[in-house]
Amino acid sequence: MDAKKPKESLIISTDQVLVNDLNNYNTLFGGVLMKKLDNSATLSARRHARVKECVTASTDSIDFLNPVHQSDSVCVESFVSYTGNRSMEIFCKVIAEDMITGRRRMAATAFLTFVALDENKQAVPVPDVIPQTEEEKFLYESGEERAQTRRVRRKHSKQLTDIIGLEKPWEKGEYLYGENISQFG
Template identity: 85%
Template sequence: MEAKSPKESLIVNTDQVMINDLNNYNTLFGGVLMKKLDNNATLSARRHARVKECVTASTDSIDFLHPIHQTDSVCVESFVSYTGNRSMEIFCKVIAEDMITGERRMAATAFLTFVALDEDKKPVQVPDVVPETEEEKFLYESGEERAKTRRIRRKHSKELTEIIGLEKPWEKEGEYVGTNASQS
């Protein structure tokens, strides 16, 4: 399987901010941006692996650096920054541009991890990535450390799921939960 350059998986998507995308502070809802990131990253993963289906394994981090306003455009760039055997780390950057002044700022950065699937929904091996630019090399060289952190976090999550319960909070034996008197 031939290694690929990050630019081969580059997806760039620019959108305007609509009024229904705003929160009560008149800035873009974080969840709206998260959906844009996931959509972009999915396309980068599929382009890199050249498969019909890729699934999000984790959203490793999203750092909201500057608010995005209704007067801004939102440009999401994503590409494969690091690969494991069957997983792909996708780096996303979000550039907000004030459409009136032309001022551009880095609004957010994110790392998501995807797994490529075959026709039977089984994980498949993905091509390695060969960084070329200074940005790509920095991301690639720090990728193994992020992969280790993901493995530790995944192990912790599995341990946590063995401890936490599935019962509904209001049905816990012998406990009163809630503030509404009608629940007692």
């Protein structure tokens, strides 16, 4: 399997910001942006692995750096920045551009991890990455550290699921907001 350059998985998607995309502060809903990031990152992962399906394994971080307003366009750029054997880290950056003034600013950055699947929904090996630019090299060289952080976080999440329960609080007779809710049912 031949290694690939990050630019081979590059996806660039630009949209206008619509009134339905805005929260009560008249800025882009974080969830709307998260959907845009996931869509773009999915295409980058599929383009890199050249498979029909890739699934999101994790969203490591989304750092909201500057608000996005209705007068802005929102441009999401994504590409594969690091790979494991069967996983791909996708780096996303979001650039907001004021359509009136032309002023551009970094609105957000994010790291998402994807797994490529075969026709039987089984994880398959993915090509390695050959970074070219200074940005790509920085992301690649720091990728193993982020991968290790993901492994620690995943282990912690698995431990947590062994501890937390699925019971409804009112079925356990626990207190909610200082009141014993079993008295209501």
